[in-house]
Amino acid sequence: MSEAIIEVSQLTKQFKSKIAVNKADFKIGKGEIFGLIGQNGAGKSTLLKMIAGLMYPTSGEIKLFNRTMKDSHPYFERIGILIENAGLFPHYNAYENLDLIAISYGLTNRKSHINKLLKLVGLDVSNKSKVKNYSMGMKQRLGIAAALIGSPDVLILDEPINGLDPQGISEIRRMILELNKAGMTIIISSHILEELSKIATQYAILHQGEVIEHHSREQLLLQCEDRIEIEVEKASWAVPILEQNLNINHYKVIGEHVVYIYDSHIETQHIIKSLVENGVMVHSITKHKQSLEQYFLARTGSGGGSHD
Ligand SMILES: Nc1ncnc2c1ncn2[C@@H]1O[C@H](COP(=O)(O)OP(=O)(O)OP(=O)(O)O)[C@@H](O)[C@H]1O
Numbered sequence: 180m181s182e183a184i185i186e187v188s189q190l191t192k193q194f195k196s197k198i199a200v201n202k203a204d205f206k207i208g209k210g211e212i213f214g215l216i217g218q219n220g221a222g223k224s225t226l227l228k229m230i231a232g233l234m235y236p237t238s239g240e241i242k243l244f245n246r247t248m249k250d251s252h253p254y255f256e257r258i259g260i261l262i263e264n265a266g267l268f269p270h271y272n273a274y275e276n277l278d279l280i281a282i283s284y285g286l287t288n289r290k291s292h293i294n295k296l297l298k299l300v301g302l303d304v305s306n307k308s309k310v311k312n313y314s315m316g317m318k319q320r321l322g323i324a325a326a327l328i329g330s331p332d333v334l335i336l337d338e339p340i341n342g343l344d345p346q347g348i349s350e351i352r353r354m355i356l357e358l359n360k361a362g363m364t365i366i367i368s369s370h371i372l373e374e375l376s377k378i379a380t381q382y383a384i385l386h387q388g389e390v391i392e393h394h395s396r397e398q399l400l401l402q403c404e405d406r407i408e409i410e411v412e413k414a415s416w417a418v419p420i421l422e423q424n425l426n427i428n429h430y431k432v433i434g435e436h437v438v439y440i441y442d443s444h445i446e447t448q449h450i451i452k453s454l455v456e457n458g459v460m461v462h463s464i465t466k467h468k469q470s471l472e473q474y475f476l477a478r479t480g481s482g483g484g485s486h487d
């Protein structure tokens with residue numbers, strides 16, 4: 180991971196008896212696209228609001244740009260956020276909405292900045308219709324433009340593709356990749372891992388307020404790749420046989436007895452025969468195939484979080 184831009188330690192938010200976020204620990208690297216995945220009620224919005232400075236934690240710490248947030252309030256201004264409904268004024272048009280935010284930031288040269296942002300998010304600069312007449316996708320784009328007004332270093336998008344059609348989803352995805360390419364660190368939440376996997380470089384799974392897993396993109400994909408899992412007497416004895424006798428190079432040793440083989444086209448009988456003939460006892464062999472969604476559900480349970 181690149182240099183950490185955000186560090187969250189033991190971050191907790193409690194509403195009366197409900198612990199919405201429980202001792203979350205993770206780091207987000209500069210220039211990453213950090214995917215926060217969790218079911219309804221997992222605590223995603225609460226966590227993101229705390230990172231953006233919109234909600235005080237009950238306990239724990241957030242470091243932004245290497246400074247503890249308690250004593251560096253202005254650093255929250257380097258974060259732009261699109262959360263739930265974007266806080267747009269329905270009776271104003273897109274330009275007017277952005278202008279109000281630009282004024283609150285004390286920006287000069289507002290016109291060219293706003294027109295540039297409207298163009299960036301793919302909204303027609305000459306469209307003067309009120310936001311209440313906008314489609315869901317247009318509102319979402321305007322919300323992203325609003326989050327970008329202060330030229331932040333970090334952009335937080337809470338479920339930005341919710342309710343969008345496939346074309347809207349792919350346009351938002353393209354926009355995120357473009358912003359990231361220009362150097363912006365992005366945090367994006369979703370309850371669909373498959374969707375996040377198309378863009379995110381880092382992943383945290385949030386379940387009932389707890390970060391239960393944290394992966395790089397490579398680690399996550401490796402977890403879900405087709406593989407043959409073998410459990411043997413001793414993994415270190417099996418490895419030279421796999422390499423030399425079976426010509427298997429794409430494998431990973433998992434502990435003392437287990438090896439994952441990713442050349443999954445190889446017949447399992449061949450593997451067993453070769454190991455046994457060379458004196459390595461095989462306890463079990465299983466073919467393993469899992470989609471990202473199955474992987475996520477296996478960790479969070481299909482019943483999911485509660486919204487009580
Ligand atoms: N202001 C609040 N007061 C009391 N409880 C709250 C408050 N905000 C959130 N909660 C509770 O905290 C838990 C986490 O909520 P949160 O909205 O952060 O989850 P989420 O992952 O964003 O869910 P969703 O996918 O539905 O947006 C839920 O049980 C929710 O009911």
Ligand SMILES: [Mg+2]
Nearest residue numbers: 223224225337
């Ligand atoms: Mg939410």
